[in-house]
Amino acid sequence: MGRVGYFFLYFCLGIVALFQIFPIVWLFLFSLKSNREIFAGSPFALPQEIRWENYLVVWEGGIGTYFWNSVWITGLSIAITLLFASMAVFVITRMKWKLSKLVLGLFMIGLMIPIHSALIPLFNMFLSVNLINNPISIVITYTAYNLPITMMILLGFYYTLPKEIEEAAIIDGASLHRLFFRIILPISAPILATTAIINMIYNWNEFVFINTFISSDQYKTLTVGIQNFVGQYMTDWGAIGATLVISVLPILVAFLFFSNKIVEGISSSAVKG
Amino acid sequence: MHKVMSNKWFITLYLLPALLLVGILIFIPLLLTGYYGLMRWDGIGAMQFIGLENYLNVLTDGKFWQSAGNSALLAVFSTLSLVVYLAVSMILASKIKGADLLRKIYLIPMLLSSVAIAQLWIKVYNPSNGMLNEILGWFGVQNPPLWLADPNIVLYSIFIPILWQYAGFYILIYYAALKGIPESMVEAAKIDGATPFQIATRIKLPLIMGVVKVTIVLAVVGSLKYFDLIYVMTGGGPNGASEVMASYMYKLAFGNYNFGYGSAVGFMLLIITLVVTVIIRKLTADKEEIQY
Numbered sequence: 001m002g003r004v005g006y007f008f009l010y011f012c013l014g015i016v017a018l019f020q021i022f023p024i025v026w027l028f029l030f031s032l033k034s035n036r037e038i039f040a041g042s043p044f045a046l047p048q049e050i051r052w053e054n055y056l057v058v059w060e061g062g063i064g065t066y067f068w069n070s071v072w073i074t075g076l077s078i079a080i081t082l083l084f085a086s087m088a089v090f091v092i093t094r095m096k097w098k099l100s101k102l103v104l105g106l107f108m109i110g111l112m113i114p115i116h117s118a119l120i121p122l123f124n125m126f127l128s129v130n131l132i133n134n135p136i137s138i139v140i141t142y143t144a145y146n147l148p149i150t151m152m153i154l155l156g157f158y159y160t161l162p163k164e165i166e167e168a169a170i171i172d173g174a175s176l177h178r179l180f181f182r183i184i185l186p187i188s189a190p191i192l193a194t195t196a197i198i199n200m201i202y203n204w205n206e207f208v209f210i211n212t213f214i215s216s217d218q219y220k221t222l223t224v225g226i227q228n229f230v231g232q233y234m235t236d237w238g239a240i241g242a243t244l245v246i247s248v249l250p251i252l253v254a255f256l257f258f259s260n261k262i263v264e265g266i267s268s269s270a271v272k273g
Numbered sequence: 274m275h276k277v278m279s280n281k282w283f284i285t286l287y288l289l290p291a292l293l294l295v296g297i298l299i300f301i302p303l304l305l306t307g308y309y310g311l312m313r314w315d316g317i318g319a320m321q322f323i324g325l326e327n328y329l330n331v332l333t334d335g336k337f338w339q340s341a342g343n344s345a346l347l348a349v350f351s352t353l354s355l356v357v358y359l360a361v362s363m364i365l366a367s368k369i370k371g372a373d374l375l376r377k378i379y380l381i382p383m384l385l386s387s388v389a390i391a392q393l394w395i396k397v398y399n400p401s402n403g404m405l406n407e408i409l410g411w412f413g414v415q416n417p418p419l420w421l422a423d424p425n426i427v428l429y430s431i432f433i434p435i436l437w438q439y440a441g442f443y444i445l446i447y448y449a450a451l452k453g454i455p456e457s458m459v460e461a462a463k464i465d466g467a468t469p470f471q472i473a474t475r476i477k478l479p480l481i482m483g484v485v486k487v488t489i490v491l492a493v494v495g496s497l498k499y500f501d502l503i504y505v506m507t508g509g510g511p512n513g514a515s516e517v518m519a520s521y522m523y524k525l526a527f528g529n530y531n532f533g534y535g536s537a538v539g540f541m542l543l544i545i546t547l548v549v550t551v552i553i554r555k556l557t558a559d560k561e562e563i564q565y
Contacts, residue, residue, distance in 0.1 A: 009364050016361055017378050020440065024381065026404050027393055043407050088291035096279040103288065110299050112550060114498040116519040117543035120526050120536050121305035122298065124316070144298035147291050166278065176283045205386030207501045212527060223388045227505070230392055237396070244389050251384045259377050266380070266442060267449050 031055070031241030038237045054238035055246070058229060061239075063246055065218060066225030071250075073135060073221055074203040077142035078196050084143065085150040085195070086188065090180055092151075093158040094166060104155075110148035115208060123212055137213045138221075142203050149202075150195045153268050157191040197258055198265040204251055222247040303543060310537035315530045327537035337538060339513050340521040341545070343428060347517065348496035350432050351439075355488055358440060362447035363473050376448055380441030387438070387501035394434040395421070395506055421507055424514035431503055431515055438502070439495075443488055450481040486557040493553060497546050518542045 030038050031054055032047045041048075088107070092100050122141065123132070131137040161184070169179045185192075207223040214220055217228070226243050233239040255262055310327050312320040331337050361379075365372045382390065397404045398420035406417045420430040454477060462476050478485070500519035503509065509516035509524065516524075522542060526535030 009369065013364060013375055017375055020379050020382055023393055023397055039402055043404050084291040087287040091284045091287045095284050097284055107295060110295055113299065113303060114542050114546050116500060116522055117306050117539045118299060118302035120309060120532055120539060121302035140294060141298055144294040147295055170277050176280060201384055207386065207388050223386050226388060226392065244392055248385045248389050255384055263445060267445055
């Protein structure tokens with residue numbers, strides 16, 4: 001292919017990159033501008049003076065509560081999901097029992113179902129055990145709904161583990177618990193990191209469950225919280241921009257450091273589906 | 274050895290937490306949805322059994338079919354857009370410098386929450402200060418449409434951010450599949466005088482067909498489940514023009530407190546999703562899997 005041909009290909013790829021990245025750049029720009037500048041000036045101009053005040057305004061407006069709720073709910077759900085998924089995948093792939101294939105199939109069906117079809121009964125269940133407007137309902141729901149995808153990513157790793165590992169451990173007199181917690185879990189750390197980061201993206205961005213099960217501000221996370229803020233700052237674009245940036249920043253920072261893990265996790269969570 | 278590895282207590286103990294959570298919070302609710310669909314119920318008071326009335330009403334409910342039609346349209350758009358993603362991936366995988374960085378840049382929108390994406394694109398489409406109309410203004414477009422308020426175009430306006438959100442995801446998958454094709458096969462075709470277009474469509478595409486089929490299922494099923502972005506951007510409006518099955522169900526239950534009828538719609542959503550999945554799998558099933 002000639003020089004012109006390659007130039008054309010790079011041009012196409014560049015256009016796509018611009019389309020993907022530009023709305024986000026525009027968001028960062030207007031989060032640092034005053035309303036006057038946003039409405040009068042070019043939307044693509046750099047801010048004349050960088051207005052960090054926009055961020056201060058929304059932080060003092062109480063976005064911090066939503067932020068910390070997102071952090072701990074995401075973190076706790078990830079920890080429980082990874083533990084339960086690892087335990088289940090361990091017995092499904094490494095232990096000998098008749099129904100293992102059937103049980104695995106059951107978990108994998110969980111990958112396909114539309115969550116909205118389960119929403120009303122879930123709401124009713126939590127209502128009847130007084131877990132509506134209680135973050136426990138959110139943590140266990142996130143855990144349950146992320147278990148199938150987490151298990152699917154872990155499966156590949158567990159299948160490739162050599163049998164000798166267990167044989168050596170058992171012959172040395174290790175108990176099964178010891179085998180799992182001291183040997184299997186530590187060597188699965190890299191794949192656990194991948195699943196953790198996939199879980200983080202799902203939980204951090206989840207909207208329907210939190211919007212349905214939580215009503216008081218003290219337990220809301222960012223996805224629902226930013227809805228309140230946008231309503232509140234209706235015409236103040238700078239504040240809305242700052243709100244959105246705060247809500248997406250942790251994931252973008254994680255991407256900066258762990259982009260390879262994220263790429264690996266996203267591809268392995270899809271292709272086998 | 275064998276005895277240790279089939280310890281029933283251990284298996285039960287380790288399996289139970291995951292099995293209970295998935296059973297109680299996923300499978301039982303799914304069955305209950307079908308059951309609640311048989312009830313007249315406002316979510317607070319007692320349920321009243323009314324047989325198949327809700328389900329029969331769904332079948333003749335114009336609003337349900339409008340939302341199902343919109344979901345189907347989104348599924349068609351999403352499937353067609355796979356061609357674009359595939360083309361971009363083909364370019365990306367053809368010895369492009371910086372391909373790794375580019376595919377990561379493409380992926381960034383996928384990491385954001387649908388709520389943040391919806392809020393951002395509401396601003397992009399803003400009639401007076403939005404980015405889109407500003408850009409169109411450079412090209413001399415005087416009276417751009419009301420992107421989110423015009424019932425004739427709102428669904429297209431909503432599809433653009435969907436395209437934006439998932440482009441990186443599909444490109445990533447295709448790119449990985451294309452990189453898995455042995456170099457020798459492409460070289461052999463080149464020696465035989467195949468053009469780049471022929472190599473793309475006759476050699477590479479058939480080799481990654483398995484992956485393409487998976488992405489078709491993902492695109493269609495994903496579209497049928499679509500909710501967050503539409504709920505935040507338009508709430509299904511104007512006048513139901515962007516309503517999808519999930520948002521209709523949500524509105525019925527948590528907006529109108531019509532939990533019985535909402536459950537019937539939710540159960541239809543489940544059935545439609547499962548049936549469509551099976552149909553696509555059957556249609557795209559291989560007679561013989563290509564090996565390489």
